[in-house]
Amino acid sequence: xxxxxxxxxxxxxxxxxxxxxxxxxxxxxxxxxxxxxxxxxxxxxxxxxxxxxxxxxxxxxxxxxxxxxxxxxxxxxxxxxxxxxxxxxxxxxxxxxxxxxxxxxxxxxxxxxxxxxxxxxxxxxxxxxxxxxxxxxxxxxxxxxxxxxxxxxxxxxxxxxxxxxxxxxxxxxxxxxxxxxxxxxxxxxxxxxxxxxxxxxxxxxxxxxxxxxxxxxxxxxxxxxxxxxxxxxxxxxxxxxxxxxxxxxxxxxxxxxxxxxxxxxxxxxxxxxxxxxxxxxxxxxxxxxxxxxxxxxxxxxxxxxxxxxxxxxxxxxxxxxxxxxxxxxxxxxxxxxxxxxxx
Amino acid sequence: xxxxxxxxxxxxxxxxxxxxxxxxxxxxxxxxxxxxxxxxxxxxxxxxxxxxxxxxxxxxxxxxxxxxxxxxxxxxxxxxxxxxxxxxxxxxxxxxxxxxxxxxxxxxxxxxxxxxxxxxxxxxxxxxxxxxxxxxxxxxxxxxxxxxxxxxxxxxxxxxxxxxxxxxxxxxxxxxxxxxxxxxxxxxxxxxxxxxxxxxxxxxxxxxxxxxxxxxxxxxxxxxxxxxxxxxxxxxxxxxxxxxxxxxxxxxxxxxxxxxxxxxxxxxxxxxxxxx
Numbered sequence: 172x173x174x175x176x177x178x179x180x181x182x183x184x185x186x187x188x189x190x191x192x193x194x195x196x197x198x199x200x201x202x203x204x205x206x207x208x209x210x211x212x213x214x215x216x217x218x219x220x221x222x223x224x225x226x227x228x229x230x231x232x233x234x235x236x237x238x239x240x241x242x243x244x245x246x247x248x249x250x251x252x253x254x255x256x257x258x259x260x261x262x263x264x265x266x267x268x269x270x271x272x273x274x275x276x277x278x279x280x281x282x283x284x285x286x287x288x289x290x291x292x293x294x295x296x297x298x299x300x301x302x303x304x305x306x307x308x309x310x311x312x313x314x315x316x317x318x319x320x321x322x323x324x325x326x327x328x329x330x331x332x333x334x335x336x337x338x339x340x341x342x343x344x345x346x347x348x349x350x351x352x353x354x355x356x357x358x359x360x361x362x363x364x365x366x367x368x369x370x371x372x373x374x375x376x377x378x379x380x381x382x383x384x385x386x387x388x389x390x391x392x393x394x395x396x397x398x399x400x401x402x403x404x405x406x407x408x409x410x411x412x413x414x415x416x417x418x419x420x421x422x423x424x425x426x427x428x429x430x431x432x433x434x435x436x437x438x439x440x441x442x443x444x445x446x447x448x449x450x451x452x453x454x455x456x457x458x459x460x461x462x463x464x465x466x467x468x469x470x471x472x473x474x475x476x477x478x479x480x481x482x483x484x485x486x487x488x489x490x491x492x493x494x495x496x497x498x499x500x501x502x503x504x505x506x507x508x509x510x511x512x513x514x
Numbered sequence: 515x516x517x518x519x520x521x522x523x524x525x526x527x528x529x530x531x532x533x534x535x536x537x538x539x540x541x542x543x544x545x546x547x548x549x550x551x552x553x554x555x556x557x558x559x560x561x562x563x564x565x566x567x568x569x570x571x572x573x574x575x576x577x578x579x580x581x582x583x584x585x586x587x588x589x590x591x592x593x594x595x596x597x598x599x600x601x602x603x604x605x606x607x608x609x610x611x612x613x614x615x616x617x618x619x620x621x622x623x624x625x626x627x628x629x630x631x632x633x634x635x636x637x638x639x640x641x642x643x644x645x646x647x648x649x650x651x652x653x654x655x656x657x658x659x660x661x662x663x664x665x666x667x668x669x670x671x672x673x674x675x676x677x678x679x680x681x682x683x684x685x686x687x688x689x690x691x692x693x694x695x696x697x698x699x700x701x702x703x704x705x706x707x708x709x710x711x712x713x714x715x716x717x718x719x720x721x722x723x724x725x726x727x728x729x730x731x732x733x734x735x736x737x738x739x740x741x742x743x744x745x746x747x748x749x750x751x752x753x754x755x756x757x758x759x760x761x762x763x764x765x766x767x768x769x770x771x772x773x774x775x776x777x778x779x780x781x782x783x784x785x786x787x788x789x790x
Binding site: 228249336493 | 532554619622633635695743764779785
C-alpha cells in the first residue's frame with residue numbers, strides 16, 4: 172500500500188492498468204492520489220470510479236458515522252472530560268483534576284463492586300465456555316432435526332434479560348422456590364440465595380449461563396463446521412479417543428473463535444447489570460443486597476450517577492471499567508493463546 | 515449404519531436434556547402466569563398450568579400503576595423504527611464499502627470494525643446529559659436515536675454484498691444509465707433481501723430486549739415493556755401471578771417471531787460466528 176501511494180502521482184495514466192492486478196484495498200488510495208479525471212475509469216472488478224461514485228460512497232456511509240459520532244463516540248470520549256470534574260445533574264461543574272480517581276482508589280464500595288463483578292464473571296464464564304464447547308460438539312454430530320435442537324439451545328437467548336432476572340428470582344425464592352424445594356429432597360436446608368456472597372454470585376452466574384451458553388455454542392458450532400471431518404477420522408485410526416480428539420484437535424483449531432467468544436463475554440460480563448438488579452427487589456435494589464454482596468460495577472456507577480447525582484464520580488467509574496475490560500480482555504487473550512501449548 | 519445409530523443416541527439424549535433445561539424456566543413462567551397467586555406458596559410447587567391465564571393478563575393490562583398496554587405499543591414502535599433504520603443504513607453503507615471506491619474507504623471500514631469492540635454503554639452519562647439538553651430525556655426518541663445505526667449491521671451487510679452481488683450486474687445497471695442510488699435500490703436491495711431479513715430479526719430482538727439504557731433514560735409515562743416489567747417486579751407488588759403474566763406478555767412476541775423465523779435466526783448467528 173505505501174508503495175502504491177508513492178507510485179501513483181508518477182504514473183497517473185497507467186494507474187488503472189497497474190492497479191487492476193492488485194488487491195482491492197488499493198482503490199481509495201488511488202482515487203485520493205491521482206489528479207481529477209472526468210472520464211470514468213474501469214477496474215477489473217467492474218466497479219467504476221466516476222464523480223458520482225466519489226460522492227455517493229461518502230454519502231452512503233455518512234448516516235452511520237454521523238449517528239455513531241453523536242450518540243456513540245462523543246459520549247464515550249466525553250466521559251473522560253466529565254470524570255475530571257465535580258459535575259451535577261444541572262450541569263454545574265468544578266474542575267477537580269484527578270481527585271475523583273484518587274477518591275475511587277480509597278472507595279471500599281468500588282473495590283467491593285469490582286470484586287463482585289470479577290467474581291461473578293469468572294464463576295459464570297469458565298463453566299459457560301466449557302459447556303458451550305461441549306454443546307457445540309453435540310450439535311455437530313450427525314443427528315436428525317438439527318434445526319430443532321439448535322433452536323432449542325438458542326431459546327434462552329431470545330428471552331429478555333429482565334425476564335430472566337424475574338423468573339430466576341422466583342425459582343431461587345427462599346421459602347417456596349423450586350430450587351430450594353428440589354435441594355430439600357437431598358437434605359439441604361433452604362438457602363437464602365440473596366443473603367450470602369457465594370450464593371448470590373452462584374445464582375446470578377446461573378442466570379447468565381442459562382441465557383448465553385446456547386448462543387455461544389452456536390458460535391462455536393459455526394467454527395466446528397469449518398473443520399474437515401477427515402482430521403477426526405485420521406485421529407480415530409491413530410487410536411485417539413473422543414476426549415483426546417476434543418482437546419488435541421477441536422480446541423486448538425477453534426482458538427480464534429474461543430478468543431472472540433471470550434472477548435465478547437468479557438465486554439458483556441464486566442458490564443453485568445440487569446440480573447443482579449432484578450435479583451433484589453425493593454427500593455434499594457441498586458445496592459445489590461443489604462451489605463452490597465452482589466452489587467456490580469455498573470450498578471455502582473448507576474447508583475452514583477442517578478441516585479447520588481454525582482456525574483463526575485460516576486464517569487470515573489465508567490473509565491475505570493474501560494480499563495478493567497481492556498486488562499481482563501488482554502489477560503484472557505493471553506490465556507487463550509496458551510491453549511495451543513496443551514497439545 | 516447400525517453402528518452409527520448406536521453412537522448417535524447419547525448425543526440426542528444429552529441434547530434433549532439441554533433443551534429441557536433451556537425451556538423449563540419459560541414453562542415455569544407459563545405455569546405461574548396461569549394460576550392464582552395463592553399457588554405460589556404451595557408445596558410442592560405447582561408444575562402444571564392452571565386456568566387463570568386470561569384473568570392474570572387482564573389484571574396486568576388493567577394495572578393503573580404500570581401502563582403495560584402503552585409499554586407494549588412503545589416497545590413495538592421503538593423496535594420497528596430501529597430495525598427499519600438499521601437495516602436500511604446498513605445495506606446502504608455495506609453496499610458502499612463493498613462496491614464503491616471513495617476516499618478513506620479502508621480506514622473507515624476498519625473504524626467500523628473497531629467500534630464493534632468498544633463498550634459504548636459506558637458513555638451513558640454524557641448520553642443522558644445530551645438527551646436532557648435535547649429535551650428528549652424520558653421520551654421514546656431517547657432510546658431510538660443511539661440505535662438507528664449498527665456497526666455490526668454495516669459489517670454484516672458488507673460481507674453479504676461482497677458474496678452475493680456480482681459486479682457485472684452493477685456494470686449493466688450503469689450502462690443502462692441508472693444512478694448509483696437507483697442501482698442500489700432496484701438492483702442491489704432485492705438481492706440483499708435474505709441477509710437484510712436476518713439482520714432485521716436480530717436487530718428487532720436486541721431492541722425489544724434492551725434494558726439498561728431504556729431503564730435509565732425513560733420516565734414513568736413512557737416505558738418499554740422491559741422497563742415496565744422491572745417496575746412490576748420492583749418490589750411494589752408481591753403478586754407473583756401478576757408479575758409472571760406480565761413477563762409472559764413481554765416474552766411472547768419474541769417467542770412467536772422465534773417460532774416463525776427460528777431457522778433464519780439460527781442461520782444468522784451461525785453466519786455471524788463464521789465472520790468473527
